[in-house]
Amino acid sequence: MRQLSLRLRSILLAIGLLALFAPFTVIILDDAYTESLTQAKMSELRLMNLGLLSAFELDGDLPYMPEILYEEQLNLPGSGYLGIIVFRDEVIWQSASALEYTFTPPDIDVAVGNELFIDNHNPKFASESPFFVYAFTAEFASSRDFEPVRFYIFNDKVLFEQERDTFLTTTWQWIFTLCFVLLVFIVVGISLVLSPVRKLIDEISLTSSGKKPKLDERYPVEFDSLKRSINDLLHTEAKQRTRYKNSLGDLAHSLKTPLAVASGHKSLPAEVKESLSQIDRIIQRQLKRASAGKTGWQNAIRIEPVLHKLADAMDKVYQDKALTIEFDVDEKAQFKGDETDLMELFGNILDNACKAANTQITVYAQINDNWLTVKFDDDGPGIPDDKKSVLLERGMRLDTYTEGHGIGMALVADLVSIYEGRMKIEDSHLGGASITLSFPYHEVEN
Structure with a gap:
């Protein structure tokens, strides 16, 4: 099975890491943004509730609230913000923004002087989307004694979810863009990092084909030992082949003259001459065979x-x-x-x-x-x-x-x-x- 190239392996690894990085980054950003948005919503509803508390008065057993509140969202129907006040387990007031709703006292019990924030509540008057709820209980003097009065602010989560979805959409777009840009930089970086490797491979190919005697280009220090090893191998091989051929030539020259002298002796029988001739052919053949062969550095x-x-x-x-x-x-x-x-x-x-x-x-x-x-x-x-x-x-x-x-x-x-x-x-x-x-x-x- 053919192995993948280093370049392709690096790119696949980068793609895999980015494929993990993108969703995890979006999840983390989404959690952080949702948490931040939720905290901001809690602060907003607390201020609205505090506005109700400061505007509310109890004259004996008669509650009093101004017709126009400082918080504009509570004055506008359809704003998504609803306010109610509960006294003696009855809804004694609801904001102008909640005129189309019919309320019953919420089943949210908060001790006097305490607050409660709920970020995912389905009140009885709503059948579809959940609401944020901020509740606070304070004591007011009545005709009997100090009695608890409960203040509630409801906020439809539709706008919140729309804002969050917009953030997610924008975040995904930017993350994909960032990943693409990073991938381009990674590919370019890998090409730059591997360029000495390609250069080394090209020079080895030239040396292998016999077009260069050795590696003489400059490379990063990590390749110095490899370059020295290859050059040592080339030098050693060249010396060995030269020494081997010289030795074979010397052997052939040493044997040629004695064989020629022996073969030229007139008194030798024909069968001896034939044997000497055969010996000469065998020597030539063995020398041919020994000097033949392939090397990795030839054209x-x-x-x-x-x-x-x-x-x-x-x-x-x-x-x-x-x-x-x-x-x-x-x-x-x-x-x-x-x-x-x-x-x-x-x-x-x-x-x-x-x-x-x-x-x-x-x-x-x-x-x-x-x-x-x-x-x-x-x-x-x-x-x-x-x-x-x-x-x-x-x-x-x-x-x-x-x-x-x-x-x-x-x-x-x-x-x-x-x-x-x-x-x-x-x-x-x-x-x-x-x-x-x-x-x-x-x-x-x-």
């Missing part, structure tokens, strides 16, 4: 020019056979490895095909499912089934090859194995042999 090679170059050479070598070599090659097909190894691979197979072919050879190259596949077909006699299995089995290990099959195909099998490829031998639709080479393919941008 990707387009295979089409290589195939055409080899075909031109084969036309000259096998000019007397007048062979036709046709190509069906994907122009984008590339081989990531050593060009000499690629020439050895294709050259040996194409050479064998030219030897076996009567008139025609066809070369196919395509990319399928992250594999580079190159197939060589000829119209020669073909390869017997028992030989196919032998070649494939022995192609897995060089040590089991016999020289009778030729150093060329042995080297092909070795190189295919070194480059983690696969080789398949089948019958060609042209009537001869079909040899297919497949290598893991990763597209490289030049």
Whole structure:
């Protein structure tokens, strides 16, 4: 399963956090605003109730209230504010704003000198929305004694809820806007933070393709150790490959002269000369195999020019056979490895095909499912089934090859194995042999 990129992970994490931040923020703001609004409402109703208390007079058993009150809301019908006064369990006065209501004494009992605020009450005269209620009880001198008089202020919560809904709507709009702006800043910030990573990846790609010898750009201090490690790896690999090739060259040079001297001795029997010649071929083959191989820091090679170059050479070598070599090659097909190894691979197979072919050879190259596949077909006699299995089995290990099959195909099998490829031998639709080479393919941008 493909892993998500760091950029996408960071953005998804930011979206998740903002998705949690937005509703929690709105809930907290809503609670704070509702609490503040409720406290303000309590103070407002307390002042109204205090206005009733200061305006009320009791003459014996007769109550007195002015027709026009200082609090305008209690004078206007439909204002949503209602005031009543209860004396001896009877409603003795109600505000002008409550003319359309018929009141019974509320079942809210408050001790003398105490107040009570209720923020969600359904009085008997209201059947729909709840009301705020502020109640206060005071004592007044009557014809009998000091008796309690209860003052009530009712306020319809419709306006309160409308105000709260407006606040919530506005808050959600601003929170969404803020979240969007934050997300934009987060995306930009992530891009800025990851820009050194992208820069490092690009430079590693250039180094991997052989266009730069080492990493030399400046990066944040967190990448210093990684940069040093990669450069050390490149330096060590280059030194090892150079040392290895030099050692192999020295070995080849050291063996070449003694073998040449021994082979040129006139008194040697023919079988000894043949054995020395075979030893020379084995040494050359082993040196070829040891020096071949892929490294992670090479250019990707387009295979089409290589195939055409080899075909031109084969036309000259096998000019007397007048062979036709046709190509069906994907122009984008590339081989990531050593060009000499690629020439050895294709050259040996194409050479064998030219030897076996009567008139025609066809070369196919395509990319399928992250594999580079190159197939060589000829119209020669073909390869017997028992030989196919032998070649494939022995192609897995060089040590089991016999020289009778030729150093060329042995080297092909070795190189295919070194480059983690696969080789398949089948019958060609042209009537001869079909040899297919497949290598893991990763597209490289030049």
